[in-house]
Each structure stands twice: as C-alpha cells, then as structure tokens.
Amino acid sequence: MHMGLTYFLHSIADKGRDMLSLNPSTTPGESIKSLCNDLLSRKGEASGVALGREIITLYASLDDLQQLEFFYFVNEAFAPDPEQICAAASAVCNDAGPDSLKRLARSIESPRQELFRRINMAPDGTSFIVSLRSDLNTYLDEHPDLCALETDLQHLLNSWFNRGFLVLKRIDWHTPAIVLEKLIAYEAVHEFSGWKDLRRRLADDRRCFAFFHPALQDEPLIFVQVALVKGLADRVQPFLDHNAPICDPNTADTAIFYSISNCQKGLRGKTFGHFLLKQVITELISELPTIKYFATLSPIPGFRRWLKGMETTNLPKALKTIASDTIRTIDFNGQINAQDLKDKKLNQELLRLCAHYLVHCKHKNRPLDPVARFHLGNGARLERINWLADTSEKGIHQSLGIMVNYVYPIIKLERNHEAFVNKGKIIISRAVQSLL
Amino acid sequence: MHMGLTYFLHSIADKGRDMLSLNPSTTPGESIKSLCNDLLSRKGEASGVALGREIITLYASLDDLQQLEFFYFVNEAFAPDPEQICAAASAVCNDAGPDSLKRLARSIESPRQELFRRINMAPDGTSFIVSLRSDLNTYLDEHPDLCALETDLQHLLNSWFNRGFLVLKRIDWHTPAIVLEKLIAYEAVHEFSGWKDLRRRLADDRRCFAFFHPALQDEPLIFVQVALVKGLADRVQPFLDHNAPICDPNTADTAIFYSISNCQKGLRGKTFGHFLLKQVITELISELPTIKYFATLSPIPGFRRWLKGMETTNLPKALKTIASDTIRTIDFNGQINAQDLKDKKLNQELLRLCAHYLVHCKHKNRPLDPVARFHLGNGARLERINWLADTSEKGIHQSLGIMVNYVYPIIKLERNHEAFVNKGKIIISRAVQSLL
C-alpha cells in the first residue's frame, strides 16, 4: 500500500481515537463499548467505516469473558427504550392511526440493528457479523437473556442473505484453493480424507455447486456434491474412493446428490438447501441433456437411535415380532460392524423397520428423520431403501449401513410439495410400499 | 436454453397457475393480487422463485390505474393487523417483559416486508423492487395514505443497500457499453452530448468511478467524474470539450471532482455520495502518488433563486447597497448571457453576494445550498468562488456562471466534519473570508 495512503488511513484512525478520547491504557472491552456508542450516537455517518473497522479489530482481541460482557453490553445498551415503547403502545391503544403506529414501530426497533448495519459498512463487516452470531450462539443456552440480541442478528442476516442475493457457482479443480480448502473443512456428511480425495470428487464424472454471498468472498454458504452415474446408485463407498475410475459424464443418465453441507454456523436456521437443489437440477439439465433422473443417496441419521429406543408396542402387528427379534440380535451398546449385519441376515427385517420409521414415525405430522423431512418437504419421492449402502463406521453407527434414495421428479415436485405441506402426505415408490 | 429445461420451467409455471386456479381470463390486476396472496400465505417457500417471477412479469403489464390499485392492495392487504397490535400493545403496557415485547415487535412488522423479501428471491427481484419504489414515489403526493408502503420499501432497501455491500468500480473506455450508456442517461450535472463526449471524459487524464450493488448488475448507483489537472481548476468548460487535448496524468497534482450523479430514483434518500468520494480519494492516492490535492468544481444550484427572492433587509450593511444595485442590473425574468455578465462588471459584487449566500444563508444551522451542504458536511473547505466558471446556459441560469471549489483536505476531513455537524461551523479559505 502506498505510504500516503497508509498515512491517510492511520490519520483517520488516529483522529478517531483522538476524538473519542480513547485512552490507550483502556481495556479492549472498554474501548469497544466506547466505539459502539460512538458509532451509533455520532450524527452523520461520516466515520462509520473507520469506527466499524476498529470495532472488528478490537473484537478479535477479546477473551471469552470480555466477549460475553460485550454481548451483554450490546444487548442492553442498545435495546429499545421500554418507556418509549410503553408510551407509544398506550397511544396506539387509544388510537391506532398511521402516525401512532409508525411511532410505535420506530420505538420498538432495536438500536442494535442500526449498530450492526453500521458495522457492516466496514471491510469484511458482513463476515464479522456472521461470526459474531456464531459466537453468540455458544452462549445462548446458559445465557437465555441474550436472546433479544440473537433475534436481531437473525432478523438482519435473514434479510441480507435473501436467496435473491445468492450466487450459484460450480466448484471444480479450477476453483481457487482458498475455496477448496473450505470444502474440506465444512463437509459434514462424508468427510474428505485430504486433497487427493477432494480432487477425485471434483473429477469429470462429478459436479459440485455452492451458493455464495457477494459480501462473503471465498466463503461457500452451502454446497452439494453430485455423482453422474448410470441407474440409481445404491452404495456410497464408490463415490468416496479416490482410486475409482472416472466415467464419461455424457453416458450418465442419473445425477446422485450424495452430500449436502451447510457451511456457516452464523447463518443457523437459514435454509438454502431446497433453493440449491432446484437450481443445480436446472444447471444439470442445461449442461447434460442425457441426465434424466435426479436422486439422492442419503443417510438416515435418526434410524439407529429410534430403533434402540423404540417401544415395540406402538408398532403395527406385522412388525412387532420382527422388531423384538431384530433388536434382540443387535448389540446396540457394543460396536456393530458390517460383517455382523451380513451374517445375521437381518436384511429384510431392518429394511421393513426402516421403511416404517421413515414413513410413519412423525412429529407434528412431519417425519421424525431430519433428512427425510428435508427431501420429502422439497417434494421428493421416497424411492428405495438400500441395504449395506454405507459401510463406513459412521454409516453403520447412524443407520446400520442403510441409505435411502429420494427421487426428485422434476414435473411433480410442486404437487408433491403441496401434498406434503398441506396434508403431510409422503410420496413413496411401490418398492417402499411393499416393505410396509 | 435447452428444451428439457424450458419444459421444466414451463411446467413449474403451469403447475403454479394450476394450483392457483389462475383463470387466464382474469385481469392482470386480479392475477397479481392472487399471486401475492399465494406467495405470502403458502407454507414453506417452495415456489417462491416461480411466483416472484410471475409477479414481476405481470406488474410490467399493468397500466397506471392498475398499478395504483396494486399499490393500494399491497398497502392494505399486507398491513400489520391493528387488533393484534393493540392486544400486544396492551400486554406491553401491563408488563414490558421480553416475551410481550417480542410479540409486539412481531405484530407490528408489516407482512409487506416479507412479501418483498420473497419477491426479491426471483431473478432481477431487487431491480424490480427498486423500480417499484420509483413508481410508488410518483403517486405519494396525491396518495399520502400509501406512505406506510413507502416506509416499508425504504426500510428494506436501506438495509439491503448498506454501504458494506457496494462495490466500487472504475469506469473507462474498457467498460461494457451497457454500463456506459447508463452514464449518458443518468448524468445529472453536465449532460453528455453523445458517445464522443463520453469517450473524451473517460480518457487518460480523467477518472470515473461508480458504486454498484451485486444484485443490480450493470446498474451504477452513483458515479463521479474526475479531471486530473495542475492547480485548482476554475472553469468547467474545458472538461466538457471533447476536442480538448489529453494531458499526462502523471504530471497532474490535483484531482477535480466535477460531477456527481445519483442514478436510481428508487433509492431516493439513500446517500452514497460521501462514501464514494472518500473511497475514490483513497484509490487516487494509491494509483497516482503525485496527486496532492482533491477538490471539486461545483455548481451552486440555489444561488440565482436566492438572489432573485432575496430580502436585502436581512443582509449585512456592507452588502445591502451592492445587492440592490446588482439585482436591479440583472433581468431575472429575461435570459441572461455570459457576455452581459462580463460587460456589466458585476464580478466582485456577485462573488461577494455568493460568498454570503454560501456561508451565511442557513436553514436549521445548515447551508441552504444543497451542494454546499453536502460537501461542507463531508468536511470539505470552501476554498474559492470562480467567476464565469460555467458559461453554459444551465450554468448561467443556476448561478450566473459562478462555480465553487470545495477542497477535501485529507487529514482534516474528520475534524471539519465534526465541527460542521456539532456546531454548524463552516471551514473557509482566506480568499473566501476576504469576500465576506
């Protein structure tokens, strides 16, 4: 950077410090409060960028205790004024005219939001706010009184990370390393064993797409990994083998979504998954006209837990005997391995129990299993339940190696989604039907 | 676009229409309401993108009356529920605990905002919302009851067009024509006479920078034109002459900001100007270390109007005689031309009156003149008042040809800004001081 510029920027910071009478001996915890006060109270927004920059720098130097203290400070110091609210609320009770409503709305909007909007002006401000929320979330359980702050952050980020602002990008071996290393870090379903594994999963017979937000450079928000194959894949291990031969994508007829990972803890609760899948399907149709089927090969994260804790009494008669036998056979407390499962010929029994779990075990008229809930909610069809489809330790542990294909039938997606949302209806294939 | 894809998208739209029971014979005004209802009421956000797209398409086909009707519909149908607000307000009056506050906040947030957040998901959604607000603003004077809708749009756009999301880009002859033609359309200070003029103003001894928002592709929000010269420029015509010889930018010591234009009516009230100037100064320092001075050559849009309507009684004694003589000499109702001004030797008199206007004529402790208010508010110094600096018809009409240099003194900007904001203090040069 040019000397003149450095001088310029430093002088701005110095002036800021000067005007703020920031005593260099003040603790960072005190300084950051002072800066926040200043950022909000200062008439005009003239030095917002510089102040925001300093707040971000200072925050990075806070220890855990100071961080927590900072959250409490922001939560309270920039809360809306209860007296003003009460006055405005009374006025509305008397006369709910547009002016009194406007005043009430204004009095109830928390100054915290404006604080964050101003911090956001600084370089990397958005990234800072996302990580701030991620930090805050680690305290919420023990400090539920911070939830007002959480609500504000959630509200802001929800508005800023509107799907309309997201950009879909294909990820492949031409992608900058700074992005690729983040895939390795964020992959949540089938861990990468290293760069070699990553390279194979980005080869010609695979696709990987991610959503990005313009203000979070080089940071994927969510990404999906796709394998291009012939027929509906029933085993995930071939997709994870970095020595697997590379197929010709132009001969494939099916795209298998075999991993979807959310990347940003600070965006918890914001769901991009169905937007991503739909746009990726659109991209694949456009790029590869031979692809006719779109399906997942998905884990069943809740199956074994459910099986272990299952009350057989709630089961339909036909399953009762199977269930108690099966469960007796499995040593839920010891370590189960794939060979055991093969040996014990539990195949049919477990598949039937799994079908029951996926289709009939519900909470508030929605499937218990989170992955089922997601795909069925998107309008997918429960197509097939696959025996010994994921023989990794994690796969056996979660669902005794069973995986599911959810099929995305392009033309019926909306109709299925409607039926699911309005009547809780789950669309299943004949094969699954026959297991029930 | 591939056939499969076209089919896919059409089928989605068809399904949508199907499910919505959109009767093709329905008027667009009715259909768009129906779609909005659907977009908001539908559980899940599954078909938000498709619905948003249709709303955008339909809106384009509305005539003026239908447009107005649509605004009223959105304003009322998606207003917050007054009964809920009252109930929540009463609850807060009784007990302002976090839960009741949260409920009140939720009840008062207008569903209109959520409607627009969902429309924003569609392609070009942001651009649509910006133009919607631009349309709405043409009705507000005659339909003040739409102001609640305006407040919501303003709130949303204010949040989305946060300075942290803006991207500065240099504009030159390498810029795509689709952007350049917008400069021609949006230039608000010194009109472009055509592509030849544009080309000259983007030559090597000029700079042009604009802010863009990632969701408004190819659409500048605001741009500034800079001339690189030796010494403080006192005439604007040389900058507008497309035959003017091109100077070597490396020999320049001064950057003259000679035009700043806002581009988006739909972002009215959102001020990006001072952010732009500061970042452009930073860029220029970095690119051209020989540039030592940053100044404007600015119009004085309110001067002639003030002069014409001036009550001499309010003037300081020293100016009273001058003023009445001067004013008598000028035929405010006829057309004034540059030659007249030269002939009449009004030089000193007008400069003194202008200095008085800029420095002493205030409203709420801020300069009356909007351009002065802007630059002085940014911390600039009123440096020089230039006689016959803009001899164009517009220049003579607005300010009898007078223009002003505001100097941006890098190191003192913040201090000046503070003095201005807190005490209404205007920083002026000795030269201007001597005119007072």
Add this chain to the structure above:
Amino acid sequence: MHMGLTYFLHSIADKGRDMLSLNPSTTPGESIKSLCNDLLSRKGEASGVALGREIITLYASLDDLQQLEFFYFVNEAFAPDPEQICAAASAVCNDAGPDSLKRLARSIESPRQELFRRINMAPDGTSFIVSLRSDLNTYLDEHPDLCALETDLQHLLNSWFNRGFLVLKRIDWHTPAIVLEKLIAYEAVHEFSGWKDLRRRLADDRRCFAFFHPALQDEPLIFVQVALVKGLADRVQPFLDHNAPICDPNTADTAIFYSISNCQKGLRGKTFGHFLLKQVITELISELPTIKYFATLSPIPGFRRWLKGMETTNLPKALKTIASDTIRTIDFNGQINAQDLKDKKLNQELLRLCAHYLVHCKHKNRPLDPVARFHLGNGARLERINWLADTSEKGIHQSLGIMVNYVYPIIKLERNHEAFVNKGKIIISRAVQSLL
C-alpha cells in the same frame, strides 16, 4: 506508476542510450537504425525489451520519407549474407548431407526475422509489427525491391497468427466500448451509421462473433454478424434498420451471416474466414438448438463490373439476346436506382445473368466473384439469388441490388469442399439450376 519504478525504467533506458552512444541530436531515422543494430548484435538478449520499446517509440515519430528509408535499411542491413549463402549452396551441391543442409538453412534465414522476434518482446510488439507490415504494404507497388522484407513479415505473422492461437469471443452490448468502436471502424460490408445502429445489430435476435489474438488486446482480427430469423432472409435492409422490432431468438430456425469483415491490414493474405464460420456454427448449434439452417445473405461485388465489361459472344446462346437487351437498358455510366430497376422489369433477365456469372465465370477453375469463391470454397451451396435484396446505393452500385444466399449444410460441408477444391465443382440448388 511508482517513482522507484519510473526511475528504474528510465535508468534502463538511459543506460541503453549511454551504451549505444545515442547522441540526442541524432535524427530519429539514424537512432532507430542504431537501436536495431544493437538489438541484433548484442550478445545475450538482456536488454531486448527496453531496446524494442525504444524502437517502437521512435518509429512512431518517423515521417513518410524516414519510414521508407527505415524499410530499406532493415531490408538490406539485415538481409542474409549472399556470400555465405553461395558458399553453403556450393557445399550442398557437392554433398547434401545433414550438416551442409543445416548450414545452408541457417545462412538463408534472414536476420530480419530475428530482429522482429526481438522487437516482439517489447510491450505491444506484436501490434507494432502488424502495423509495420500495414505501412510497408503501401510502398510495395512502387518499391518492389522491399518484397524480401514483406516475405519475412508475412512468414512470421503467418506463424504467430496460427488458428490455434486465436480466441473466439462473442460480441454484444456487454462488450467493452474500446472493442465496439473498432467494429464501427472495421465494418466493411454494411457500414454502421453510429452507436444506435451498432446497438440494434447486437440485440437479442442477432449474434456477433470475432476472433482475437492474445497479443493484440482489444483488437478483433475478423468478425461476423448474424441475424436469427425464420426462413431464408432475402433482403438485407431489415437487418440494417435500427428501429426494426427485436424478435425472440428462440423461435428462429435460421442463422443468416450477413456481414464478415477482416480488420487488420497488416495481416493481409491470412485467411481466418472459414475457421470463423465453422466455429460460429458450432457455437450457435450449442446455444440455440432450434436453429436448423445456416446461410449467408451475401453481396456479389463483381457482378456489375462483369456485366458492364461482358463480351456477349462468350455467353451461351440462350443468354445472348437477354444480355444484350438488358445491358442496353442499363445506363452503366449514370446513376442507377432501385426504382428504375423495378420499373424496367429486368428481374428475370438479371437473375439469369447473375446465375451465369456466379456459376460459369471462372478463373483458374475458381469463380471470378470473390465472395462466391470464398463461400463455395468453404463447401457452401449456392442456394438462391434475390432480386432487390440490397437497395442501398452501394448495393445497387455493386450488383444492381441483387444478393445471394449461400447455405452451409453442416453435414455435407467437407464433401462439397472436396468436390470444389479437387474438381472445381460448384454445388447449386434447383432454384439456381432453373435460372441457368
């Protein structure tokens, strides 16, 4: 540019000047010779870039006479040494072994080529060499002894502008203005009337593609303009009307190539046209699957000239009478206009004569008409001859308003090309056949 850097570069140039003992009072003509000597003789290539840069700068300051003198200097001073060649040639006559052949080859390669290879290292070196050849070509007629230099330049540029190095780019309204203004300058078939015309010709129902060379930034080598229409277009005026309504490209079934222009005089003789057309066809097939036909709407630049100078005696009997009548009717020395042509009902006669001209008038077994030669040589079929297809002054002047459709039948292109090249066979449609 940073001061240190400027100093660095100047110091290099100064050193260079120093070492070369370039007397500042020397004429540019002398200096440039001195620099060329130095660039070639200097052991190592250490300062090649700096010397090349100076040669380029100096050349720009030469007047016509100095330019010519410079060409003679390079032609002679860096010619291969005839004595060495003779010695090497004798040696080869005695014994044509690999060593003597190698020596001969080395002795005959002109040092001029190495000179240009070294100049090419400087920034914009390639662009300089292209324009050098363009300059040289203006002298060749009167100075045929410069043809050795021309041969060398042609050889080098032929190698450097190999089709494998060219990059196809789509040109549209998103293209930088610096490229677009060159289209306006280079368009050779249907002149652009201005930016408005250009903008229309780059709209959604048009395509424009150009070849670029990586070393000639922002400089198209050749470009083609395409209109997407339904059916085979028979009139060019609608393509040149900037108020013509824009059609939906997805409903088009035919791509009409209505203008191809070479841009670089310095690359005269290098033919990129057939490469361009083939790759553009490939692009269009990929982008717009509904496009089934690829055809031109082409001028017949030699028709009127041929008609005027035609010896009717050479015509087949059937045409003789027609021809003499027709020719008598047309006032070749006066100005012909479209209305005259309509009035005189020369329609059929002229079309028959034109068909004869295109198909039967040959030189060395190739069509006389250059445009016919080009397209038929590429394997296109002479499809249709259109009456009053170009009613512009130029169109009437060149070919009495007649234009031709050459159709590019994707699958038969190679076969047609073979037949044309090997046997001079021209593929024509039945419609044209019936005119003969």
Add this chain to the structure above:
Amino acid sequence: MHMGLTYFLHSIADKGRDMLSLNPSTTPGESIKSLCNDLLSRKGEASGVALGREIITLYASLDDLQQLEFFYFVNEAFAPDPEQICAAASAVCNDAGPDSLKRLARSIESPRQELFRRINMAPDGTSFIVSLRSDLNTYLDEHPDLCALETDLQHLLNSWFNRGFLVLKRIDWHTPAIVLEKLIAYEAVHEFSGWKDLRRRLADDRRCFAFFHPALQDEPLIFVQVALVKGLADRVQPFLDHNAPICDPNTADTAIFYSISNCQKGLRGKTFGHFLLKQVITELISELPTIKYFATLSPIPGFRRWLKGMETTNLPKALKTIASDTIRTIDFNGQINAQDLKDKKLNQELLRLCAHYLVHCKHKNRPLDPVARFHLGNGARLERINWLADTSEKGIHQSLGIMVNYVYPIIKLERNHEAFVNKGKIIISRAVQSLL
C-alpha cells in the same frame, strides 16, 4: 455437449475417415501417417482442425516403438526435397538474385514445419507439440539422425514462445488448484512436502510469479518463489518450514528469490529466467515500495563435484595447502552431514574454496557453475557466500550446505551484464573479495 453438435463433429470425423479410407483395422501407427499426409497434402486447410485433432488422439495411443517409428516417418517423409534444394542452390551459385534466393529459401524450409503449424490449429495443439518435443528428446541421444526434426520443433517453439507472448501471473492461495498442483510437480530446487508446505510458501510474506503462454492454459512455463524479509537471508530452511510465523510484508526491505523452476521439458533451451526476474522485480517495486534490495539465496550445484575432482596444482598458492587439507578431511564417498561440517571447523577453508570456484573456475570465459553463470550473466553481483545455509540432504550433497546471495542492483544491472558479456567480468562484493 448438445446432441446436434456431437453429431456434427462426429460426422466431420466420419467424413474424414471416409475420405481418407482409414481402415478401422489399420494400426494406429499407419493411421497417423495417413492423417499427416492428408493434413499436409490436402488443398486448402478446410479440415485441418479435425485432422489435427485425430492425429493428437492417435498419437496418445502409440507405444514406444510406434512413437519412434512416427518420429522417423515425420523426419523423413516431410523433409525438404534434396534435389530441389540442389537445383535451387546451383541457381543461386550462378546468380544470387532475389528470385533465386527466394526459391532456395522456400525449397529448404522443411514441410515438417508446415505440418506442425497445421496440427497446432487443433484444440490443445500447442500443448501437444510441446510434449512431442519432450518425447523426441528422450530418443535423440540414441537416434541422432532425428536431429533435423528436433531443429524444426525448436525453431517453431522458439518463435511461438517469444517473450512478447508470455503473461506474468501472480500465484497465491487464490490460484486455481489445477495450477497449484503443477507447482508441486515442477518445483526443482526445494521440493514441496505437500499442500500444507505449498500454502505456507504462498502466504502473505511470500510472493510467487509464473510466466504463462496463452495457448498452454493452466500450465506455468517457469516460476519463481520469493520471500519478503528484513536483511539478506543467509539460511533457506526457515523458508521451507510450514510452521514458520508469517511476517508483515510491509516491514520487509528485501526480496529473496529462493527458487526458480523451469516447467516444460518440451521447451528445453528456451530461457525465460532473466525475463521473469526482471519483470518480478518491477512488480515488487510497484507493489511494495519499502522493498529496497533484490537478491537470491542460491544453490551452488557444481561445487562439491568440482571440489572432489579438483587438481590442487591449478590453485593459487595461498589455497593449495588449504585445499589439500580440506579435501582430505571430507569423506566424499561416504555421507556427509551438517554436524560433521560444524565439528570439523572447515568454515573458512570451504568458503574460500567456494569463492575461488565461483569466481575463477571458468569455461569459455564463463563461470563453470550454472547458477552463477545465470545470475552473473543477468548482471547480478556475487554478494555473499553463506556457511550452513542449506542443511538439507540435497544441500549438503551439492555444496556442503553452502549457498550464495546474488544481489540484483537495479540501476547497475545492464552495465554489469555488459561487462560480463563483453569481458567476462564478474562483479563481486568486498566480502567475497576478501575470501579470495
């Protein structure tokens, strides 16, 4: 790829095969010859791209023997015609006029060159030709009669890889993985231990730059690694430690070039090194004005070999005793390690011998050591000889752990280079002088 397109391309290939009467049962070795004949003999260049593509594909399937056979075929079948050459040579001997010279030049240019120019038109043609030359070079020692082919390839590539066509790019962690993995593969001086090592060497206190050629996408030709430090670095191990702390580049005053690697065997003999270093220095001056010194930390690849084979009789008297003692102490046949060297206190003795080796041991008036020859030839100064500077196994093996700093004194580079080239003069520092 779209079906229509696939069909189009296949049909072209089929036609090609058809016309060439390529019998599918023919061996690839026969087919490729046939295609080459066709590519060259075919009038017009109409199907050059398709034929080139097939040649490239077929070549990839050749085994070693077929490859060699192919080289012999090209070497002989497309050699210039000796009879024509002799006839043209005789003509020149009789009369060396421009026409006879031109004919001779034409007769002597090998058709092989035209063959390669046509192959180059196909996609990835340039890359193919580079790798072809790399393959050819493995045969040259045993098949010296292929040297005519080698000469042609060298000539072509020399012309195409002119420095004017190269593009300098900065390499960092934002660079695509496909390029980064090539750095790992090509690094020739200090091997990368993996991606972690690579990442550290691309951190903020390092710079890496490479030259690319537009036709060889994602393929660096040569790259250099730079460390930004304070003072002249005397040890390389800290640069190779991926846990080393990252310094602030803005506080550095010295750029150390610690590794330069050529990447393309097929471009053997083409030297880009000095161009790269000069341009990188220019870049660094521009980016980091605090950097004042540019130097290398270089190996001395020939030192130990020289030491081992040294005839002490040739040494100056003062070194004779030192040398024989030292050499006796070192066990050149066993493995030497850093500790031994420390223990034996050979420090001063070895440094003096090394200085002697670098400065006085020459061949044809140039330093024996290739790295010294390169940097001194570029105009660098032999600044310092560092004891135990590279304690890796390779470092000890090559030069007993000694490394050298060559300093690039910006302003004197050209002068030093001249002195070196013209008089063989080596510029050395006082420190080195005192060792001699």
